[in-house]
Amino acid sequence: METAACKMTLQEKLNILADAAKYDVACTSSGSSRRGKKGYLGNAVSSGICHSFSSDGRCISLLKILFTNECIFDCKYCLNRSSNxxxxxxxxxxxxxxxxxxxxRRNYIEGLFLSSGIMKSPTYTMEQMYQAVYLLRTKYKFNGYIHVKAIPGAPExxxxxxxxxxxxxxxNIELPTTEGLSKLAPHKKPENLVKPLRQIxxxxxxxxxxxxxxxxMERSNSSKYLPHTIFRENPYRRLPSGSDPVSVHLPASARCQAHFVPAGQSTQMIIGATGENxxxxxxxxxxxxxxxxxxxxFFxxxxxxxxxxxxxxxxxxxxxLREHRLYQADWLLRYYGFHAEELLSPERPNFNILLDxxxxxxxxxxxxxxxxxxRASYADLLRVPGIGTKSAGxxxxxxxxxxxxxxxxxxxGVVLKRAKYFITxxxxxxxxxxxxxxxxxxxLIRTDSKKNWEIEHPQTYRQLSLFDDFHFQSEITMEDSHKSILGQL
Incomplete structure (x- = not known):
């Protein structure tokens, strides 16, 4: 298998590894701001460098690839599992x-999203990914946005x-419960998945x-007016220690000049593979x-x-549609002062999928x-359907x-078709x-029926190719694609 992979052209590898990355959605790029520098290529914009989206709403302006789709693990839900x-x-x-x-340079992308299967071992895989990003930042002077997956089990x-x-x-923690993880990925231990989260x-x-x-981490400015948010009522936050468990591995000069994960960290959960409510x-x-x-x-x-x-x-x-509702509920947790236990209960553990x-x-x-x-307070206004953070302010x-x-x-800017039932x-x-x-x-169901149908019936699940051009009349040849990769066009 390795010999065959070595004989592949860069075009063939890209076709395989870009397609294999399409099921990983945790690739938002907002939260990092860095100006262009003389002698460097690119920059990062805090408001989000992602400007175009695929038909199902996922960003496509990052070069989104796996380093490899080889994997030593056999997770039942994964296309790249070892038994496939x-x-x-x-x-x-x-x-x-x-x-x-x-x-x-050809304005196809504005940054990189790099994930990977696990080849040989977590340490070996992380070493290869680190080498790629290190070369990008140093040898190639790439100053643009980079999002990288940390490999559980790799050295700190x-x-x-x-x-x-x-x-x-x-x-990626992948599944929300230990029971689901033990059924579909028994070799993955919850403690190993959360260890790099804690380290980061x-x-x-x-x-x-x-x-x-x-x-x-900074949150929306509107959240500062809310008396009870999930971030302020945090029973789990650990007090920062006097030592820095991360930067001890770097020279003092590097620690002073660099920022550590300035856009923060994220994770992804798979929805619908197991029976969680x-x-x-x-x-x-x-x-x-x-x-x-x-x-x-991300869901x-x-x-x-x-x-x-x-x-x-x-x-x-x-x-x-369920994924969409969970994203909306996530927004309520982060910016509207809601808690999970008030949005849902053991008696009603699922949202009405037809409603916001x-x-x-x-x-x-x-x-x-x-x-x-x-007369209503800002916090009370935020709880009215059809009123968002901007309109409440x-x-x-x-x-x-x-x-x-x-x-x-x-x-x-109040959405009266929803708000009119709840306000005077x-x-x-x-x-x-x-x-x-x-x-x-x-x-309300009648009002949203068309939008709900469109969410459940997207035009395509296909991840767009870097060579897609839906308004181009002539056929794009393999020679053109090859030249584009090598910089000959």
Whole structure:
């Protein structure tokens, strides 16, 4: 197999390893800001360098590849598991550098997302990935955004050194419960998955303390007005120690000049491969934010790829709408002051998939509504469906100059097709609406039916190729593709 892989062209490797990376969604690129420097290639933008998206909403402006799809493990849900008979390929560190720099110069990409299967051992794999990123930063002077997966089981020193080169690092916990992990990936131990998460968190905390910043990752400015967020009510946060467990592995000059994982860390959970309910998923998400101060938790709707009695049958539709609802609920945890245990309960452990999670919560707590727009606090306004962080702030600011009515709210940006069931202006509702759960539920489901159908029926699951051009009339030849990679076009 290795001999065949060595004979592959760079084009053939790219076709295999770019396609193999499409099931990893934890590749957001916001949170890191770095200006261009003389003699260096590229920069990183804090507002997010991802400018184009595939049809299912995933970012495609990063070069998203696996270093290898070889793997010594046999996770039941993974396409690249060792027991699957499929083409295997492995990049060299220099090949990764060639792809990144040449694609960047042609404005195909703006950064790199690098993950990998496990070849030979976690240590060997992490060494190869580190070598690629080190060459990019030093030899090729690449100053753009880089997101790298940390390999559980790799030495702490390698993860530490990678943290000073990458903008973001992530460790996929894959499944939200130990039971699910033991069924589908029995060789993976929860303690080994969370160990690098803790190490990266400690490194970020220590570095932020060293440069005089709050050790906790920055959040949305709107969150500072909320009295009870999951980040402030954190029973798990460890007090920072006096030592820096990460930077001890680096020379003093490198520690002073570099930033450790400035865009924070993230993780990913697979949705639908096992039988966890939404409450379990959201509770795990909340604990991950509290315990490891993650920037993002990503959800990936499981696409059945392998035949196994413990997995959904091949051909089963991915739970895309459920994935969408979990992302909306995640937003409520991070920016709206909600907690997992109030959004869901053991009696109702799953969201109504046809409703926005905030609407679902509001309908189960109609005793809090309607809310009077001209008197409600900022925190109470955030709990109204159809009112976001920006519109809530505008309401608080605008009503200082006088009483607001529904026309004002529409101009402010309130989504009245949802909010009208839950608010009053000057003591009056927008229409004569009965405050009854069944009635409002039917109205909201009808309002969102078209959007829900579009989420469940995307045009394609195919990850876009770097050579896609849907407006180009002539056929793109293999020679053109090959020249593009090697910089001959």
């Amino acid at each position: 008979d499929q083409p295997r390929a492995t990049f060299t560190p220099e090949e990764v550098c060639t792809l990144v720099t040449e694609f960047y 020193e390698l993860i530490a050194r990678m943290g000073y080169l990458a903008d973001r690092m992530s460790v 968190q400690d490194g970020i905390t220590s570095h932020r303390l060293a440069i005089g910043k709050d050790p906790q 939404d409450l379990q998923l959201l509770s795990t998400t909340q604990k991950l934010y509290q315990m490891y101060d993650l920037k993002r938790v 990936s709707a499981y696409v059945p790829l392998n035949e196994d009695a413990l997995l959904p049958a091949i051909g089963t539709a991915p739970p895309l 999670p905030k609407c679902d919560w509001a309908l189960r707590h109609l005793e809090y509504f309607p809310v009077e727009i001209n 505008r309401i608080v600011k605008s009503r200082r100059g006088g009483l607001l009515d529904f026309q004002h709210l529409k101009k402010i 202006c000057n003591g009056k509702m927008m229409h004569r609406i009965p405050i009854k759960e069944d009635f409002i539920t039917r109205q």
